[in-house]
Amino acid sequence: MVGKKVIITGVPGVGKTTVINTAMKKIAMEGVPYQNINFGNFMFEVAAAEGLVQDRDQMRKLDRHVQKRLQKLAAEKISTIDGNVIIDTHTSVKTQNGFLAGLPEWVITAIMPDVLVLVETDNDQILIRRLSDKSRVRDMESSKFIAEHQVLNRAFAASYAMLTGCTVKIVVNADFLLDKAVEELSAILR
Amino acid sequence: MVGKKVIITGVPGVGKTTVINTAMKKIAMEGVPYQNINFGNFMFEVAAAEGLVQDRDQMRKLDRHVQKRLQKLAAEKISTIDGNVIIDTHTSVKTQNGFLAGLPEWVITAIMPDVLVLVETDNDQILIRRLSDKSRVRDMESSKFIAEHQVLNRAFAASYAMLTGCTVKIVVNADFLLDKAVEELSAILR
Amino acid sequence: MVGKKVIITGVPGVGKTTVINTAMKKIAMEGVPYQNINFGNFMFEVAAAEGLVQDRDQMRKLDRHVQKRLQKLAAEKISTIDGNVIIDTHTSVKTQNGFLAGLPEWVITAIMPDVLVLVETDNDQILIRRLSDKSRVRDMESSKFIAEHQVLNRAFAASYAMLTGCTVKIVVNADFLLDKAVEELSAILR
Numbered sequence: 001m002v003g004k005k006v007i008i009t010g011v012p013g014v015g016k017t018t019v020i021n022t023a024m025k026k027i028a029m030e031g032v033p034y035q036n037i038n039f040g041n042f043m044f045e046v047a048a049a050e051g052l053v054q055d056r057d058q059m060r061k062l063d064r065h066v067q068k069r070l071q072k073l074a075a076e077k078i079s080t081i082d083g084n085v086i087i088d089t090h091t092s093v094k095t096q097n098g099f100l101a102g103l104p105e106w107v108i109t110a111i112m113p114d115v116l117v118l119v120e121t122d123n124d125q126i127l128i129r130r131l132s133d134k135s136r137v138r139d140m141e142s143s144k145f146i147a148e149h150q151v152l153n154r155a156f157a158a159s160y161a162m163l164t165g166c167t168v169k170i171v172v173n174a175d176f177l178l179d180k181a182v183e184e185l186s187a188i189l190r
Numbered sequence: 191m192v193g194k195k196v197i198i199t200g201v202p203g204v205g206k207t208t209v210i211n212t213a214m215k216k217i218a219m220e221g222v223p224y225q226n227i228n229f230g231n232f233m234f235e236v237a238a239a240e241g242l243v244q245d246r247d248q249m250r251k252l253d254r255h256v257q258k259r260l261q262k263l264a265a266e267k268i269s270t271i272d273g274n275v276i277i278d279t280h281t282s283v284k285t286q287n288g289f290l291a292g293l294p295e296w297v298i299t300a301i302m303p304d305v306l307v308l309v310e311t312d313n314d315q316i317l318i319r320r321l322s323d324k325s326r327v328r329d330m331e332s333s334k335f336i337a338e339h340q341v342l343n344r345a346f347a348a349s350y351a352m353l354t355g356c357t358v359k360i361v362v363n364a365d366f367l368l369d370k371a372v373e374e375l376s377a378i379l380r
Numbered sequence: 381m382v383g384k385k386v387i388i389t390g391v392p393g394v395g396k397t398t399v400i401n402t403a404m405k406k407i408a409m410e411g412v413p414y415q416n417i418n419f420g421n422f423m424f425e426v427a428a429a430e431g432l433v434q435d436r437d438q439m440r441k442l443d444r445h446v447q448k449r450l451q452k453l454a455a456e457k458i459s460t461i462d463g464n465v466i467i468d469t470h471t472s473v474k475t476q477n478g479f480l481a482g483l484p485e486w487v488i489t490a491i492m493p494d495v496l497v498l499v500e501t502d503n504d505q506i507l508i509r510r511l512s513d514k515s516r517v518r519d520m521e522s523s524k525f526i527a528e529h530q531v532l533n534r535a536f537a538a539s540y541a542m543l544t545g546c547t548v549k550i551v552v553n554a555d556f557l558l559d560k561a562v563e564e565l566s567a568i569l570r
Contacts, residue, residue: 068355092348097305097378098359101351108352115477148360155348158472158535161481162488162543163352165448169478170528188477258545282538287495287568288549291541298542338550345538353542 003083005111006034006189007166009091009102009157010119011149013130015173015181019119020088022178023185032190035081039089039102043074068106075110084189087111091118091153091160099152103160113166115188116157119181121173123147193273195301196224196379197356199281199292199347200309201339203320205363205371209309210278212368213375222380225271229279229292233264258296265300274379277301281308281343281350289342293350303356305378306347309371311363313337383463385491386414386569387546389471389482389537390499391529393510395553395561399499400468402558403565412570415461419469419482423454448486455490464569467491471498471533471540479532483540493546495568496537499561501553503527 010016024034040056047053047070052062062070078087090102103111123146130140141149157168169188173181200206214224230246237243237260242252252260268277280292293301313336320330331339347358359378363371390396404414420436427433427450432442442450458467470482483491503526510520521529537548549568553561 064355092351092358095357098307098357099348099351100357101348101355103352104355105353117478152344152348152358154532155345155535155538156352158345158481158532159349159352159539159542161472161479162349162483162536162539163485165444165481165484167475167478167480168472168532254545282541282548285547288497288547289538289541290547291538291545293542294545295543342534342538342548345535346542348535349539349542352539 003081003085004115004189005079005085005087005113006115006117007087007089007103007111007113008117008119008185009089009153010173011126011146011153013126013133014119014121015129015178016088016119018178019171019173019181019185020086022182023189024086026182027186027189030190032084034084034086034189036086036088037078037081039074039078039087042078043070046070046074046077068104071104072106072110075107079111086189087113091116091156092149094149099149101156103156105163108160108164112164115167115169116160117169117171117185117188118153118157119171119173119185120150121175123150125175193271193275194305194379195269195275195277195303196305196307197277197279197293197301197303198307198309198375199279199343200363201316201336201343203316203323204309204311205319205368206278206309208368209361209363209371209375210276212372213379214276216372217376217379220380222274224274224276224379226276226278227268227271229264229268229277232268233260236260236264236267258294261294262296262300265297269301276379277303281306281346282339284339289339289346291346293346295353298350298354302354305357305359306350307359307361307375307378308343308347309361309363309375310340311365313340315365383461383465384495384569385459385465385467385493386495386497387467387469387483387491387493388497388499388565389469389533390553391506391526391533393506393513394499394501395509395558396468396499398558399551399553399561399565400466402562403569404466406562406566407569410570412464414464414466414569416466416468417458417461419454419458419467422458423450426450426454426457448484451484452486452490455487459491466569467493471496471536472529474529479529481536483536485543488540488544492544495547495549496540497549497551497565497568498533498537499551499553499565500530501555503530505555 092099093102123143126146127143161168171181171184282289283292313333316336317333351358361371361374472479473482503523506526507523541548551561551564
């Protein structure tokens, strides 16, 4: 398909949504349009269209093999979209049983992205942002655990890049430096 | 097959065996039975059954391609076992030529585990445990090298999870906190 | 094919070339011959033989799919070489769009190396070596960025090893300790 496929990820609280939305506005004004797809929502729509679920909560109760099939189907649908696409998702997801690949082999090879962006910042800054954000209920984790998650995300990212040939771009979204993060992401999207 | 497949790994001296045995007793008392398979021993039995070796030392002298075939065969046999299975092995193994994947592609995709557990703790604690353990002859390594091994293990773990969809659970077995490690592992096994 | 395939990598400024050349001389004197192939040059020759390019600059302008095909072809040609081979390349390459796998799946599985060597040293030492080296024009990066690159390289290395079963050997090329690095590499090559 014609167009760039850019996957954007970051641990909860890093400010991924703000960076994406601001960068999208900026480059839209420059005449570079992007469609923004949230992978989780997109997969839910695929499942709902099949009549498998009616609300998001039912998604995680699906059989592992059904989930895998839906993930793959969603990824294949995304790969056929014409034009530039941002895929908003997670490099890895924290679950009760540990970290789960957000882009397992059957997903990442179906999407075959051009770039995988990791939005990162200092673990302490993420912790403070989570504590300050009253609009969302988030698991409270120590700075040490956030570090663990960010370290593992880099390792997952390398394995995705090894398999697909996409680049891995780290965009730092530091306190007071949102503009810098937005400009770095915009340069990738252009 | 029915049942959970949980791979449990950790660098020498981290206390993996103690954590596994204590957690297995605990959950057996709760009525959750697990079979504990040491991957190295299991592979030896497969090789011995074929008449290829008579003792463990001969294993490492086998041709690389024969080793690969035996690894795969052992993994396939494990995958057909009914019921809950712990696979006790290594995320990566130190050899004279560097770190070797303990669960290369042909092994991890045959087992298709539910969870990969990394038992970890501070590098200094591992060093002291090794120095204190007179029951086993272990290579003496600096704390820096142990750090290198644990860092690489996380990277290997992410690549295994990318390929199979298993979760990566880090269980910290810190000094004086064995109970915590056992409870965390038990929660995974339940 | 008969012979060892050893891939040697390291970030710019780590002193990879010096370590390789010194180790090759040392083991040649011991009667262990190695052929040294620069992967980038080799791929250029493959492309030039097809009439696709006339100089190195044209390589990066080739279509992504053509590049992929050439990478694979070069890797397959290397895999058929008899005798011991050093492949001088990069674990990951810094580009404008982020880090690119130097040995993506279609390259590493074609080469099927015995060992992947990461030549590493402290980030600060690399920075100072780059600042001191007036013979080459190199991007100036902060020590923090060099750290990021070396961390990601370990993760890439683990994913290559997971896929192929090669070992990952870290050779530290510290200031004043070139002899140690050369001896460690020589031990791998012997």
